[in-house]
Amino acid sequence: MRREDAPLVIGIDIGTSGARAVAMAPDFSIVASGAAKIADFSADRRDPVAWWKAVQAALGIVLDAIDRNRVRALAIDGTSGTMLPVSETGEPLSMPMMYNDPVADHIILDRIARHAPKESAAHGATSGLAKLLTFQRQPDVYRVIHQADWLMGHFTGLYDVSDENNALKTGYDPISRSWPDWIGETEADSRLLPDVLPAGSPVASISDDAAAAFGLPADTVIVAGTTDGCASFLATGADRPGDGVSALGTTLTVKMLSDKPLFAPEYGLYSHRIGDTWLAGGASNTGGVVLAAHFSDERIIALSKEIDPTRETGLDYYPLVKPGERFPINDPALAPRMDPRPDNDAMFLQGIFEGIAAIEKLAYERLEALGSPKLASIRTVGGGAKNPTWTAIRGRKLFVPFLPLASEEAAAGTARLALQGAMAAGVL
Incomplete structure (x- = not known):
C-alpha cells in the first residue's frame, strides 16, 4: 500500500487552554496536526461549549489536510478530574468543575475519607468522587461524567461511557476493573456513574450525525481515551x-x-x-x-x-x-x-x-x-x-539509556490508543 493511501487515526487532546488534534498512520508517523485555543470561543475555560468548539476547530484543520475517507478511528483525552453532570442527550446541567477545583463541603470529604481505601485516588477535595457527590444534588441528572467522556459523546451519541484512566480519581478500581461497593457507602448515587472500558477499547461506531458533520466514514470507530497526563506519557513512545x-x-x-x-x-x-x-x-x-x-x-x-x-x-x-x-x-x-x-x-x-x-x-x-x-x-x-x-x-x-521522544504531543499518545482500538475492532 502506498503511504498516501494508508489508513489513519485521529487523536484529540483537550487541555486547560485549548485543543490539539493529530492524524497518525499505523507506523506512528504524524501526517497532520491542528490546534485551537479555548479563549477564542469563551473567556471562561470552564465553558463546555468552548471546549467543543475548540475540538471542532482543531479537528477541522486536521481533516482539511488529509483524505477523510482514510480515517478509521478516533480517541480523545481530557484533563484528569474535570467533571460535569449531563442529561441523557449530553446537555450540561451545571457549570463543570475543573481538575483543580476543590469541593469545599467537609461532610462530603469526610464521607470519602471514612469509606475509601487509603490507596484509592478518590481522596481529596479535587477528586472526581467529591465532584460526583456535589453534582448529584442537581435535578434530572442522567450521569456525572468526565470531560473526555462528554466530548467523546459528541461522536457516539452516548454520554454514559468512560475509560479506566479518567475514572480512577472517581473511585474506580483498576485491579478488579469495577466500581467498588464502598462508593455507595459515601452516599454517592452509583447509578450516575458511567460504564468504564479499558483505554484503547472500541466504544462504538461514529454516530450518523457526527459522521455527516465531519465528513468521516460511517464505520469510523470511536475509541475509549485517557487522561491528558497518560496521553503525554504514551506520546513519547514508552511502552x-x-x-x-x-x-x-x-x-x-x-x-x-x-x-x-x-x-x-x-x-x-x-x-x-x-x-x-x-x-x-x-x-x-x-x-x-x-x-x-x-x-x-x-x-x-x-x-x-x-x-x-x-x-x-x-x-x-x-x-x-x-x-x-x-x-x-x-x-x-x-x-x-x-x-x-x-x-x-x-x-x-x-x-x-x-x-x-x-x-x-x-x-x-x-x-x-x-x-x-x-x-x-x-x-x-x-x-x-x-x-x-x-x-x-x-x-x-x-546511567541508563536516554531515548529520543516519538512525540511531545499528548494528542499523539491518544492517537496511539486509537490505533489500538482500530486494530481491536478489525478496521485496521
Missing part, C-alpha cells in the same frame, strides 16, 4: 515495563511503566492501567522553579556553556524554593539544602543541576523499592530536556 519518562518543567515529575500496580498514598502515588501494564509516577517540588528563582533563561544558557558536566562539584544540594517535599521524600517540612553557595555562578548552577538529577535518581529508586521494575530507559520532556549540559549530568547520575 515497556521499565520505561521511564521524566518531565523537567516547573517541577520534576517521573513516571514509569510497571508490570504490577503501585499504590503509595503517602507519596500521592497511584497507578493508571494501560493495557496489561501500569503507569505509576510521582512529582517532586524541585525543578525549573528553583532555577528560575536564581537565574534567567538567558543566564542559564550562558552559564551552562561554562560547565564541565563530567566533573562533580562536590556540592550536596536538595534544591527547593521553600520547605516541603512530596516525592521521593514525603516531608512537608523538608528544608531546602542550597548551601554553601560558591562565588562562581556556573558552579552554583551545576550544583543545582546535580541536586535535581540526584532527586530524579532517588525518585526512580523509590518506585523500584515500591515494586516497579528496575529503570531501563528514560525519555525526557519539558524545557529542561533542551539543555545538553543538564542532560549530560543526568546521564552520569542515572
